[in-house]
Amino acid sequence: MIFEKIDRIRDFVREKKGQGKTVGFVPTMGYLHRGHAALAERARRECGTVVASIFVNPLQFGPREDYAEYPRDFDRDCRMLEECRVDALFHPPVEEMYPGGFCTHVEVEGLTGCLCGKSRPGHFRGVATVVTKLFNIVQPDRAYFGQKDAQQALVIKRMVEDLNMPVEIVTVPTVREEDGLAMSSRNVYLTPEQRAEAPVLYESLKEAARAVSGGERDARTLAGMVRERLSGLKGAGIDYVEIRSLPDLKEVERLDSPALLALAVRFGKTRLIDNIVLEV
Amino acid sequence: MIFEKIDRIRDFVREKKGQGKTVGFVPTMGYLHRGHAALAERARRECGTVVASIFVNPLQFGPREDYAEYPRDFDRDCRMLEECRVDALFHPPVEEMYPGGFCTHVEVEGLTGCLCGKSRPGHFRGVATVVTKLFNIVQPDRAYFGQKDAQQALVIKRMVEDLNMPVEIVTVPTVREEDGLAMSSRNVYLTPEQRAEAPVLYESLKEAARAVSGGERDARTLAGMVRERLSGLKGAGIDYVEIRSLPDLKEVERLDSPALLALAVRFGKTRLIDNIVLEV
Numbered sequence: 092m093i094f095e096k097i098d099r100i101r102d103f104v105r106e107k108k109g110q111g112k113t114v115g116f117v118p119t120m121g122y123l124h125r126g127h128a129a130l131a132e133r134a135r136r137e138c139g140t141v142v143a144s145i146f147v148n149p150l151q152f153g154p155r156e157d158y159a160e161y162p163r164d165f166d167r168d169c170r171m172l173e174e175c176r177v178d179a180l181f182h183p184p185v186e187e188m189y190p191g192g193f194c195t196h197v198e199v200e201g202l203t204g205c206l207c208g209k210s211r212p213g214h215f216r217g218v219a220t221v222v223t224k225l226f227n228i229v230q231p232d233r234a235y236f237g238q239k240d241a242q243q244a245l246v247i248k249r250m251v252e253d254l255n256m257p258v259e260i261v262t263v264p265t266v267r268e269e270d271g272l273a274m275s276s277r278n279v280y281l282t283p284e285q286r287a288e289a290p291v292l293y294e295s296l297k298e299a300a301r302a303v304s305g306g307e308r309d310a311r312t313l314a315g316m317v318r319e320r321l322s323g324l325k326g327a328g329i330d331y332v333e334i335r336s337l338p339d340l341k342e343v344e345r346l347d348s349p350a351l352l353a354l355a356v357r358f359g360k361t362r363l364i365d366n367i368v369l370e371v
Numbered sequence: 372m373i374f375e376k377i378d379r380i381r382d383f384v385r386e387k388k389g390q391g392k393t394v395g396f397v398p399t400m401g402y403l404h405r406g407h408a409a410l411a412e413r414a415r416r417e418c419g420t421v422v423a424s425i426f427v428n429p430l431q432f433g434p435r436e437d438y439a440e441y442p443r444d445f446d447r448d449c450r451m452l453e454e455c456r457v458d459a460l461f462h463p464p465v466e467e468m469y470p471g472g473f474c475t476h477v478e479v480e481g482l483t484g485c486l487c488g489k490s491r492p493g494h495f496r497g498v499a500t501v502v503t504k505l506f507n508i509v510q511p512d513r514a515y516f517g518q519k520d521a522q523q524a525l526v527i528k529r530m531v532e533d534l535n536m537p538v539e540i541v542t543v544p545t546v547r548e549e550d551g552l553a554m555s556s557r558n559v560y561l562t563p564e565q566r567a568e569a570p571v572l573y574e575s576l577k578e579a580a581r582a583v584s585g586g587e588r589d590a591r592t593l594a595g596m597v598r599e600r601l602s603g604l605k606g607a608g609i610d611y612v613e614i615r616s617l618p619d620l621k622e623v624e625r626l627d628s629p630a631l632l633a634l635a636v637r638f639g640k641t642r643l644i645d646n647i648v649l650e651v
Contacts, residue, residue: 101537202474
Protein backbone atom coordinates (compact mmCIF):
# COMPACT_ATOMS: atom_id res chain seq x y z
CA MET A 92 0.00 0.00 0.00
CA ILE A 93 1.30 3.44 -0.91
CA PHE A 94 0.56 6.55 1.17
CA GLU A 95 1.41 10.11 0.23
CA LYS A 96 -0.29 11.79 3.19
CA ILE A 97 1.04 11.86 6.74
CA ASP A 98 -2.41 11.23 8.23
CA ARG A 99 -2.93 8.13 6.07
CA ILE A 100 0.33 6.37 6.93
CA ARG A 101 -0.38 7.22 10.58
CA ASP A 102 -3.80 5.56 10.35
CA PHE A 103 -2.18 2.51 8.79
CA VAL A 104 0.46 2.21 11.52
CA ARG A 105 -2.08 2.84 14.30
CA GLU A 106 -4.21 -0.03 13.01
CA LYS A 107 -1.24 -2.41 12.88
CA LYS A 108 -0.08 -1.41 16.34
CA GLY A 109 -3.63 -1.93 17.58
CA GLN A 110 -3.27 -5.51 16.36
CA GLY A 111 -0.19 -5.84 18.55
CA LYS A 112 2.27 -5.78 15.67
CA THR A 113 5.76 -4.34 15.99
CA VAL A 114 6.62 -1.83 13.29
CA GLY A 115 9.91 -1.85 11.41
CA PHE A 116 10.84 1.17 9.32
CA VAL A 117 13.23 1.53 6.38
CA PRO A 118 13.70 5.19 5.40
CA THR A 119 15.17 5.66 1.92
CA MET A 120 15.63 8.22 -0.83
CA GLY A 121 14.53 5.69 -3.44
CA TYR A 122 16.38 4.37 -6.49
CA LEU A 123 16.63 1.23 -4.45
CA HIS A 124 19.36 -1.38 -4.72
CA ARG A 125 20.25 -4.58 -2.91
CA GLY A 126 21.56 -2.59 0.04
CA HIS A 127 18.05 -1.25 0.64
CA ALA A 128 16.64 -4.73 0.07
CA ALA A 129 18.90 -6.02 2.85
CA LEU A 130 17.40 -3.41 5.21
CA ALA A 131 13.86 -4.36 4.24
CA GLU A 132 14.56 -8.09 4.53
CA ARG A 133 16.06 -7.66 7.97
CA ALA A 134 13.01 -5.61 9.02
CA ARG A 135 10.74 -8.29 7.55
CA ARG A 136 12.40 -10.98 9.68
CA GLU A 137 12.23 -8.90 12.87
CA CYS A 138 8.92 -7.02 12.72
CA GLY A 139 5.22 -7.77 12.26
CA THR A 140 4.71 -4.79 9.97
CA VAL A 141 7.30 -3.23 7.69
CA VAL A 142 7.01 0.36 6.46
CA ALA A 143 9.45 1.89 3.98
CA SER A 144 9.65 5.50 2.90
CA ILE A 145 10.90 7.05 -0.29
CA PHE A 146 11.61 10.75 0.05
CA VAL A 147 14.44 12.63 -1.61
CA ASN A 148 14.98 15.10 1.19
CA PRO A 149 15.94 18.53 -0.15
CA LEU A 150 17.15 19.60 3.31
CA GLN A 151 20.14 17.27 3.22
CA PHE A 152 21.50 18.46 -0.12
CA GLY A 153 23.81 21.45 -0.37
CA PRO A 154 23.05 24.19 -2.92
CA ARG A 155 25.67 22.80 -5.32
CA GLU A 156 24.78 19.15 -4.77
CA ASP A 157 22.75 16.72 -6.84
CA TYR A 158 19.22 17.12 -5.40
CA ALA A 159 17.58 17.84 -8.75
CA GLU A 160 19.49 15.08 -10.54
CA TYR A 161 19.29 12.50 -7.77
CA PRO A 162 18.22 9.32 -9.60
CA ARG A 163 14.55 8.35 -9.30
CA ASP A 164 12.62 5.29 -10.52
CA PHE A 165 9.46 4.99 -8.48
CA ASP A 166 7.90 2.09 -10.38
CA ARG A 167 10.98 -0.08 -10.09
CA ASP A 168 11.29 0.86 -6.40
CA CYS A 169 7.70 -0.27 -5.80
CA ARG A 170 8.36 -3.64 -7.42
CA MET A 171 11.46 -4.16 -5.29
CA LEU A 172 9.61 -3.27 -2.08
CA GLU A 173 6.85 -5.70 -3.02
CA GLU A 174 9.41 -8.43 -3.56
CA CYS A 175 10.79 -7.68 -0.09
CA ARG A 176 7.21 -7.98 1.26
CA VAL A 177 7.14 -4.46 2.62
CA ASP A 178 3.61 -3.74 3.91
CA ALA A 179 3.41 -0.02 3.29
CA LEU A 180 5.31 2.69 1.48
CA PHE A 181 5.25 6.31 2.60
CA HIS A 182 6.01 8.52 -0.39
CA PRO A 183 5.18 12.12 0.49
CA PRO A 184 5.51 15.12 -1.82
CA VAL A 185 7.96 17.77 -0.63
CA GLU A 186 5.16 20.15 0.39
CA GLU A 187 3.67 17.49 2.66
CA MET A 188 6.95 17.28 4.56
CA TYR A 189 7.97 20.94 4.39
CA PRO A 190 4.91 23.17 4.20
CA GLY A 191 5.30 26.95 4.19
CA GLY A 192 6.70 28.39 7.39
CA PHE A 193 8.71 25.29 8.25
CA CYS A 194 11.59 26.44 10.48
CA THR A 195 12.61 23.70 12.93
CA HIS A 196 15.84 21.73 12.73
CA VAL A 197 17.55 19.00 14.69
CA GLU A 198 21.29 19.22 15.00
CA VAL A 199 23.68 16.57 16.31
CA GLU A 200 26.81 18.48 17.17
CA GLY A 201 30.16 16.87 17.82
CA LEU A 202 29.65 13.96 15.42
CA THR A 203 28.97 16.08 12.38
CA GLY A 204 32.04 18.32 12.07
CA CYS A 205 34.19 15.64 10.42
CA LEU A 206 34.12 13.20 7.48
CA CYS A 207 31.01 13.80 5.33
CA GLY A 208 29.79 16.45 7.77
CA LYS A 209 32.85 18.54 6.95
CA SER A 210 32.55 18.04 3.18
CA ARG A 211 28.80 18.60 3.19
CA PRO A 212 27.88 21.43 5.62
CA GLY A 213 24.28 21.14 6.76
CA HIS A 214 23.93 17.61 5.38
CA PHE A 215 23.48 15.84 8.71
CA ARG A 216 21.25 18.61 10.03
CA GLY A 217 18.98 17.82 7.09
CA VAL A 218 19.25 14.10 7.76
CA ALA A 219 18.57 14.45 11.50
CA THR A 220 15.59 16.71 10.84
CA VAL A 221 13.92 14.50 8.25
CA VAL A 222 14.56 11.32 10.23
CA THR A 223 13.02 12.95 13.33
CA LYS A 224 9.98 13.83 11.24
CA LEU A 225 9.73 10.36 9.73
CA PHE A 226 10.09 8.72 13.16
CA ASN A 227 7.33 10.94 14.56
CA ILE A 228 5.11 10.14 11.59
CA VAL A 229 5.68 6.38 11.40
CA GLN A 230 6.44 5.79 15.09
CA PRO A 231 8.36 2.59 14.40
CA ASP A 232 9.66 0.21 17.05
CA ARG A 233 12.83 -0.36 15.00
CA ALA A 234 14.45 1.55 12.15
CA TYR A 235 17.07 0.17 9.76
CA PHE A 236 20.11 1.98 8.38
CA GLY A 237 23.02 0.77 6.28
CA GLN A 238 26.61 0.63 7.52
CA LYS A 239 27.70 2.09 4.18
CA ASP A 240 26.57 5.46 5.54
CA ALA A 241 28.46 4.84 8.79
CA GLN A 242 28.49 8.43 10.01
CA GLN A 243 24.78 8.78 9.29
CA ALA A 244 24.01 5.67 11.36
CA LEU A 245 26.13 7.00 14.26
CA VAL A 246 24.48 10.43 14.06
CA ILE A 247 21.01 8.88 14.09
CA LYS A 248 21.90 6.63 17.03
CA ARG A 249 23.28 9.60 18.98
CA MET A 250 20.17 11.66 18.18
CA VAL A 251 17.84 8.87 19.25
CA GLU A 252 19.73 8.47 22.52
CA ASP A 253 20.05 12.19 23.23
CA LEU A 254 16.41 12.99 22.47
CA ASN A 255 15.06 9.77 24.04
CA MET A 256 13.26 8.75 20.88
CA PRO A 257 11.35 5.52 21.49
CA VAL A 258 12.90 3.60 18.60
CA GLU A 259 15.70 1.06 18.27
CA ILE A 260 18.26 1.73 15.54
CA VAL A 261 19.54 -1.33 13.67
CA THR A 262 22.63 -0.99 11.49
CA VAL A 263 22.84 -3.47 8.62
CA PRO A 264 26.17 -4.46 6.94
CA THR A 265 27.10 -2.86 3.64
CA VAL A 266 26.00 -4.80 0.57
CA ARG A 267 28.54 -4.86 -2.24
CA GLU A 268 28.75 -5.65 -5.93
CA GLU A 269 30.70 -8.79 -6.80
CA ASP A 270 33.84 -6.74 -7.34
CA GLY A 271 33.49 -5.11 -3.91
CA LEU A 272 32.03 -1.72 -4.83
CA ALA A 273 29.56 -0.68 -2.13
CA MET A 274 25.99 -0.49 -3.42
CA SER A 275 24.88 3.12 -3.85
CA SER A 276 22.18 4.88 -5.82
CA ARG A 277 24.90 7.20 -7.06
CA ASN A 278 26.87 4.36 -8.74
CA VAL A 279 24.60 4.90 -11.74
CA TYR A 280 26.36 8.21 -12.36
CA LEU A 281 29.71 6.50 -13.03
CA THR A 282 31.11 6.29 -16.55
CA PRO A 283 32.29 2.81 -17.61
CA GLU A 284 35.89 3.89 -16.96
CA GLN A 285 35.07 5.22 -13.47
CA ARG A 286 33.02 2.11 -12.71
CA ALA A 287 36.00 -0.05 -13.64
CA GLU A 288 38.25 1.86 -11.23
CA ALA A 289 35.77 2.17 -8.36
CA PRO A 290 36.43 -1.24 -6.73
CA VAL A 291 39.80 0.15 -5.63
CA LEU A 292 37.95 1.99 -2.83
CA TYR A 293 37.06 -1.21 -1.01
CA GLU A 294 40.35 -2.87 -1.95
CA SER A 295 42.23 -0.04 -0.26
CA LEU A 296 40.08 -0.43 2.88
CA LYS A 297 40.69 -4.18 2.98
CA GLU A 298 44.41 -3.62 2.52
CA ALA A 299 44.45 -1.38 5.60
CA ALA A 300 42.43 -3.96 7.55
CA ARG A 301 45.01 -6.61 6.60
CA ALA A 302 47.78 -4.32 7.83
CA VAL A 303 45.94 -3.98 11.15
CA SER A 304 45.66 -7.77 11.35
CA GLY A 305 49.41 -7.83 10.69
CA GLY A 306 49.99 -5.60 13.72
CA GLU A 307 50.01 -2.05 12.31
CA ARG A 308 48.40 0.32 14.83
CA ASP A 309 49.45 3.78 13.67
CA ALA A 310 46.43 5.60 12.24
CA ARG A 311 48.47 7.96 10.08
CA THR A 312 50.35 5.07 8.50
CA LEU A 313 47.13 3.19 7.81
CA ALA A 314 45.35 6.20 6.30
CA GLY A 315 48.51 6.89 4.28
CA MET A 316 48.37 3.40 2.81
CA VAL A 317 44.81 4.00 1.66
CA ARG A 318 45.64 7.41 0.21
CA GLU A 319 48.62 5.94 -1.61
CA ARG A 320 46.45 3.26 -3.15
CA LEU A 321 43.73 5.75 -4.14
CA SER A 322 46.26 8.13 -5.67
CA GLY A 323 46.64 5.57 -8.45
CA LEU A 324 43.10 6.30 -9.62
CA LYS A 325 43.10 8.22 -12.87
CA GLY A 326 39.79 10.03 -12.84
CA ALA A 327 39.31 10.44 -9.10
CA GLY A 328 40.21 12.85 -6.31
CA ILE A 329 40.28 12.08 -2.62
CA ASP A 330 37.79 14.01 -0.49
CA TYR A 331 38.91 12.41 2.79
CA VAL A 332 40.52 9.28 4.20
CA GLU A 333 40.23 9.21 7.99
CA ILE A 334 40.37 6.88 10.94
CA ARG A 335 37.96 7.83 13.71
CA SER A 336 36.93 6.34 17.04
CA LEU A 337 33.64 4.51 17.52
CA PRO A 338 31.02 5.64 18.30
CA ASP A 339 32.26 9.21 18.94
CA LEU A 340 34.23 9.81 15.71
CA LYS A 341 37.10 11.41 17.56
CA GLU A 342 40.54 11.61 15.98
CA VAL A 343 42.62 8.49 16.53
CA GLU A 344 46.41 8.33 16.58
CA ARG A 345 46.93 4.75 17.67
CA LEU A 346 44.39 1.96 17.31
CA ASP A 347 43.70 0.42 20.69
CA SER A 348 40.01 -0.28 20.11
CA PRO A 349 37.87 -0.84 17.01
CA ALA A 350 37.87 2.25 14.81
CA LEU A 351 36.18 3.43 11.64
CA LEU A 352 38.28 3.81 8.52
CA ALA A 353 36.17 5.92 6.19
CA LEU A 354 36.79 7.49 2.81
CA ALA A 355 35.11 9.69 0.25
CA VAL A 356 36.32 9.96 -3.31
CA ARG A 357 35.11 12.09 -6.20
CA PHE A 358 34.89 10.63 -9.68
CA GLY A 359 34.18 13.79 -11.61
CA LYS A 360 30.94 15.11 -10.10
CA THR A 361 30.13 11.75 -8.48
CA ARG A 362 31.09 11.43 -4.83
CA LEU A 363 31.34 7.88 -3.48
CA ILE A 364 31.87 6.86 0.14
CA ASP A 365 32.87 3.62 1.78
CA ASN A 366 34.19 2.45 5.14
CA ILE A 367 35.37 -0.52 7.14
CA VAL A 368 35.59 -1.13 10.87
CA LEU A 369 39.19 -1.87 11.83
CA GLU A 370 39.07 -4.53 14.54
CA VAL A 371 42.03 -4.70 16.89
CA MET B 372 3.85 8.44 42.23
CA ILE B 373 7.26 9.98 41.71
CA PHE B 374 9.74 8.71 39.11
CA GLU B 375 13.32 9.83 38.71
CA LYS B 376 14.27 7.36 35.97
CA ILE B 377 13.25 7.62 32.33
CA ASP B 378 12.56 3.89 32.08
CA ARG B 379 10.24 3.96 35.11
CA ILE B 380 8.01 6.81 33.93
CA ARG B 381 7.89 5.10 30.54
CA ASP B 382 6.69 1.87 32.16
CA PHE B 383 4.02 3.84 34.04
CA VAL B 384 2.77 5.57 30.91
CA ARG B 385 2.83 2.35 28.87
CA GLU B 386 0.64 0.64 31.46
CA LYS B 387 -1.88 3.50 31.46
CA LYS B 388 -1.98 3.63 27.67
CA GLY B 389 -2.49 -0.14 27.66
CA GLN B 390 -5.60 0.52 29.71
CA GLY B 391 -6.82 2.83 26.96
CA LYS B 392 -6.21 6.02 28.90
CA THR B 393 -5.24 9.27 27.24
CA VAL B 394 -2.18 10.90 28.75
CA GLY B 395 -2.00 14.61 29.60
CA PHE B 396 1.38 16.13 30.37
CA VAL B 397 2.30 19.27 32.33
CA PRO B 398 6.03 20.04 32.04
CA THR B 399 7.28 22.47 34.70
CA MET B 400 10.45 23.72 36.35
CA GLY B 401 8.84 23.39 39.77
CA TYR B 402 8.24 26.02 42.46
CA LEU B 403 4.65 25.64 41.44
CA HIS B 404 1.97 28.29 41.69
CA ARG B 405 -1.69 28.59 40.70
CA GLY B 406 -0.69 29.01 37.07
CA HIS B 407 0.75 25.50 37.09
CA ALA B 408 -2.30 24.28 39.01
CA ALA B 409 -4.50 25.62 36.21
CA LEU B 410 -2.52 23.55 33.69
CA ALA B 411 -2.83 20.42 35.83
CA GLU B 412 -6.54 20.96 36.45
CA ARG B 413 -7.21 21.41 32.75
CA ALA B 414 -5.23 18.21 32.02
CA ARG B 415 -7.19 16.43 34.77
CA ARG B 416 -10.49 17.37 33.13
CA GLU B 417 -9.37 16.32 29.65
CA CYS B 418 -7.20 13.21 30.15
CA GLY B 419 -7.46 9.80 31.80
CA THR B 420 -3.93 10.01 33.17
CA VAL B 421 -2.05 13.17 34.12
CA VAL B 422 1.75 13.28 34.27
CA ALA B 423 3.65 16.35 35.46
CA SER B 424 7.39 16.90 35.35
CA ILE B 425 9.63 19.04 37.49
CA PHE B 426 13.01 19.66 35.93
CA VAL B 427 14.99 22.87 36.12
CA ASN B 428 16.55 22.60 32.68
CA PRO B 429 20.11 23.95 32.66
CA LEU B 430 20.07 24.12 28.85
CA GLN B 431 17.57 26.97 28.78
CA PHE B 432 19.49 29.26 31.12
CA GLY B 433 22.22 31.56 29.85
CA PRO B 434 25.61 31.63 31.60
CA ARG B 435 24.68 34.80 33.51
CA GLU B 436 21.13 33.75 34.29
CA ASP B 437 19.56 32.37 37.44
CA TYR B 438 19.89 28.58 36.96
CA ALA B 439 21.65 27.99 40.28
CA GLU B 440 19.33 30.30 42.21
CA TYR B 441 16.10 29.28 40.49
CA PRO B 442 13.66 28.74 43.37
CA ARG B 443 13.00 25.14 44.38
CA ASP B 444 10.58 23.62 46.92
CA PHE B 445 10.03 20.00 46.01
CA ASP B 446 7.91 19.02 49.00
CA ARG B 447 5.47 21.85 48.53
CA ASP B 448 5.33 21.10 44.79
CA CYS B 449 4.42 17.48 45.54
CA ARG B 450 1.58 18.52 47.80
CA MET B 451 0.21 20.86 45.17
CA LEU B 452 0.36 18.20 42.47
CA GLU B 453 -1.46 15.78 44.78
CA GLU B 454 -4.16 18.38 45.37
CA CYS B 455 -4.52 18.69 41.59
CA ARG B 456 -4.84 14.88 41.42
CA VAL B 457 -1.84 14.46 39.17
CA ASP B 458 -1.17 10.72 38.75
CA ALA B 459 2.58 10.74 38.30
CA LEU B 460 5.49 13.12 38.64
CA PHE B 461 8.66 12.78 36.59
CA HIS B 462 11.52 14.39 38.49
CA PRO B 463 14.82 13.39 36.86
CA PRO B 464 18.27 14.40 38.01
CA VAL B 465 20.26 16.43 35.49
CA GLU B 466 22.53 13.48 34.62
CA GLU B 467 19.49 11.36 33.72
CA MET B 468 18.47 13.97 31.14
CA TYR B 469 21.92 15.04 29.95
CA PRO B 470 24.39 12.19 30.32
CA GLY B 471 27.98 12.63 29.14
CA GLY B 472 28.36 13.04 25.40
CA PHE B 473 24.96 14.69 24.98
CA CYS B 474 25.19 16.82 21.83
CA THR B 475 21.79 17.06 20.08
CA HIS B 476 19.65 20.17 19.94
CA VAL B 477 16.34 21.21 18.47
CA GLU B 478 16.12 24.70 17.10
CA VAL B 479 12.99 26.58 16.00
CA GLU B 480 14.30 29.36 13.82
CA GLY B 481 12.23 32.33 12.75
CA LEU B 482 10.18 32.52 15.93
CA THR B 483 13.11 32.78 18.31
CA GLY B 484 15.03 35.82 17.10
CA CYS B 485 12.73 38.33 18.80
CA LEU B 486 11.22 39.07 22.23
CA CYS B 487 12.66 36.72 24.87
CA GLY B 488 14.65 34.88 22.20
CA LYS B 489 16.57 38.07 21.52
CA SER B 490 17.15 38.87 25.19
CA ARG B 491 18.05 35.30 26.07
CA PRO B 492 20.16 33.75 23.27
CA GLY B 493 19.92 29.96 23.30
CA HIS B 494 16.95 29.98 25.67
CA PHE B 495 14.39 28.58 23.24
CA ARG B 496 16.90 26.10 21.84
CA GLY B 497 17.16 24.76 25.40
CA VAL B 498 13.39 24.78 25.78
CA ALA B 499 12.77 23.04 22.44
CA THR B 500 15.40 20.42 23.20
CA VAL B 501 14.14 19.54 26.67
CA VAL B 502 10.50 19.55 25.60
CA THR B 503 11.36 17.19 22.72
CA LYS B 504 13.06 14.89 25.19
CA LEU B 505 10.17 15.06 27.65
CA PHE B 506 7.63 14.39 24.89
CA ASN B 507 9.63 11.38 23.71
CA ILE B 508 9.89 10.09 27.28
CA VAL B 509 6.29 10.65 28.39
CA GLN B 510 4.64 10.31 24.95
CA PRO B 511 1.59 12.31 25.98
CA ASP B 512 -1.54 12.76 23.89
CA ARG B 513 -1.82 16.37 25.07
CA ALA B 514 0.62 18.76 26.69
CA TYR B 515 -0.29 21.94 28.56
CA PHE B 516 1.53 25.28 28.47
CA GLY B 517 0.69 28.66 29.95
CA GLN B 518 -0.14 31.73 27.87
CA LYS B 519 2.08 33.76 30.24
CA ASP B 520 5.03 32.33 28.32
CA ALA B 521 3.38 33.17 24.99
CA GLN B 522 6.47 32.91 22.83
CA GLN B 523 7.36 29.56 24.40
CA ALA B 524 3.89 28.20 23.61
CA LEU B 525 4.16 29.41 20.00
CA VAL B 526 7.65 27.93 19.63
CA ILE B 527 6.49 24.57 20.99
CA LYS B 528 3.45 24.55 18.70
CA ARG B 529 5.62 25.35 15.69
CA MET B 530 8.11 22.63 16.67
CA VAL B 531 5.37 20.05 17.13
CA GLU B 532 3.92 20.92 13.74
CA ASP B 533 7.27 21.07 11.93
CA LEU B 534 8.58 17.81 13.38
CA ASN B 535 5.18 16.02 13.23
CA MET B 536 5.24 15.19 16.92
CA PRO B 537 2.15 13.15 17.81
CA VAL B 538 0.96 15.44 20.59
CA GLU B 539 -1.63 18.19 20.87
CA ILE B 540 -0.48 21.44 22.49
CA VAL B 541 -3.03 23.16 24.73
CA THR B 542 -2.40 26.76 25.79
CA VAL B 543 -4.03 27.77 29.08
CA PRO B 544 -4.83 31.41 30.01
CA THR B 545 -2.47 33.29 32.31
CA VAL B 546 -3.38 33.09 36.00
CA ARG B 547 -2.90 36.32 37.91
CA GLU B 548 -2.67 37.57 41.46
CA GLU B 549 -5.63 39.65 42.61
CA ASP B 550 -3.82 42.83 41.66
CA GLY B 551 -3.16 41.53 38.14
CA LEU B 552 0.47 40.44 38.41
CA ALA B 553 0.97 37.31 36.31
CA MET B 554 1.85 34.27 38.42
CA SER B 555 5.53 33.38 38.07
CA SER B 556 7.99 31.38 40.10
CA ARG B 557 10.30 34.37 39.82
CA ASN B 558 7.86 36.70 41.63
CA VAL B 559 9.42 35.41 44.86
CA TYR B 560 12.60 37.31 43.99
CA LEU B 561 10.81 40.68 44.18
CA THR B 562 11.44 43.04 47.09
CA PRO B 563 8.26 44.42 48.73
CA GLU B 564 8.79 47.69 46.86
CA GLN B 565 9.20 45.94 43.50
CA ARG B 566 6.20 43.72 44.26
CA ALA B 567 4.10 46.81 44.92
CA GLU B 568 5.07 48.28 41.56
CA ALA B 569 4.82 45.08 39.51
CA PRO B 570 1.05 45.21 38.80
CA VAL B 571 1.76 48.12 36.47
CA LEU B 572 2.93 45.57 33.89
CA TYR B 573 -0.55 44.15 33.38
CA GLU B 574 -2.19 47.55 33.82
CA SER B 575 -0.12 48.91 30.95
CA LEU B 576 -1.15 45.95 28.76
CA LYS B 577 -4.83 46.46 29.57
CA GLU B 578 -4.52 50.16 28.82
CA ALA B 579 -3.21 49.32 25.35
CA ALA B 580 -6.02 46.80 24.84
CA ARG B 581 -8.55 49.52 25.75
CA ALA B 582 -6.96 51.85 23.23
CA VAL B 583 -7.37 49.14 20.57
CA SER B 584 -11.03 48.78 21.55
CA GLY B 585 -11.27 52.55 21.14
CA GLY B 586 -9.98 52.27 17.56
CA GLU B 587 -6.20 52.73 17.83
CA ARG B 588 -4.46 50.48 15.26
CA ASP B 589 -0.94 51.86 15.06
CA ALA B 590 1.48 49.41 16.68
CA ARG B 591 4.15 51.99 17.42
CA THR B 592 1.63 54.23 19.19
CA LEU B 593 0.31 51.33 21.27
CA ALA B 594 3.78 50.09 22.25
CA GLY B 595 4.71 53.69 23.04
CA MET B 596 1.77 53.94 25.44
CA VAL B 597 2.99 50.87 27.30
CA ARG B 598 6.57 52.13 27.42
CA GLU B 599 5.37 55.49 28.69
CA ARG B 600 3.43 53.82 31.47
CA LEU B 601 6.34 51.54 32.42
CA SER B 602 8.78 54.44 32.43
CA GLY B 603 7.06 55.56 35.61
CA LEU B 604 8.40 52.51 37.45
CA LYS B 605 11.13 53.47 39.89
CA GLY B 606 13.16 50.29 40.26
CA ALA B 607 12.59 48.77 36.82
CA GLY B 608 14.08 48.85 33.33
CA ILE B 609 12.32 47.86 30.14
CA ASP B 610 13.81 44.88 28.29
CA TYR B 611 11.28 45.00 25.45
CA VAL B 612 7.76 46.09 24.62
CA GLU B 613 6.68 44.73 21.25
CA ILE B 614 3.63 43.99 19.17
CA ARG B 615 4.00 40.89 17.02
CA SER B 616 1.77 38.94 14.67
CA LEU B 617 0.17 35.62 15.66
CA PRO B 618 1.31 32.89 15.33
CA ASP B 619 4.42 33.95 13.37
CA LEU B 620 5.71 36.75 15.62
CA LYS B 621 6.44 39.00 12.67
CA GLU B 622 6.75 42.75 13.13
CA VAL B 623 3.42 44.55 12.95
CA GLU B 624 2.90 48.15 11.90
CA ARG B 625 -0.87 48.29 11.80
CA LEU B 626 -3.21 45.94 13.63
CA ASP B 627 -5.53 44.27 11.16
CA SER B 628 -5.70 40.90 12.91
CA PRO B 629 -5.19 39.74 16.50
CA ALA B 630 -1.63 40.42 17.64
CA LEU B 631 0.52 39.73 20.66
CA LEU B 632 1.53 42.66 22.86
CA ALA B 633 4.40 41.33 24.96
CA LEU B 634 6.76 42.91 27.43
CA ALA B 635 9.73 42.06 29.60
CA VAL B 636 10.84 44.25 32.48
CA ARG B 637 13.78 43.96 34.84
CA PHE B 638 13.35 44.72 38.50
CA GLY B 639 16.98 44.62 39.57
CA LYS B 640 18.13 41.10 38.67
CA THR B 641 14.55 39.83 38.37
CA ARG B 642 13.16 39.69 34.87
CA LEU B 643 9.37 39.50 34.57
CA ILE B 644 7.36 38.96 31.42
CA ASP B 645 3.69 39.40 30.56
CA ASN B 646 1.55 39.68 27.47
CA ILE B 647 -1.94 40.19 26.16
CA VAL B 648 -3.57 39.33 22.85
CA LEU B 649 -4.87 42.48 21.18
CA GLU B 650 -8.15 41.56 19.50
CA VAL B 651 -9.26 43.69 16.57
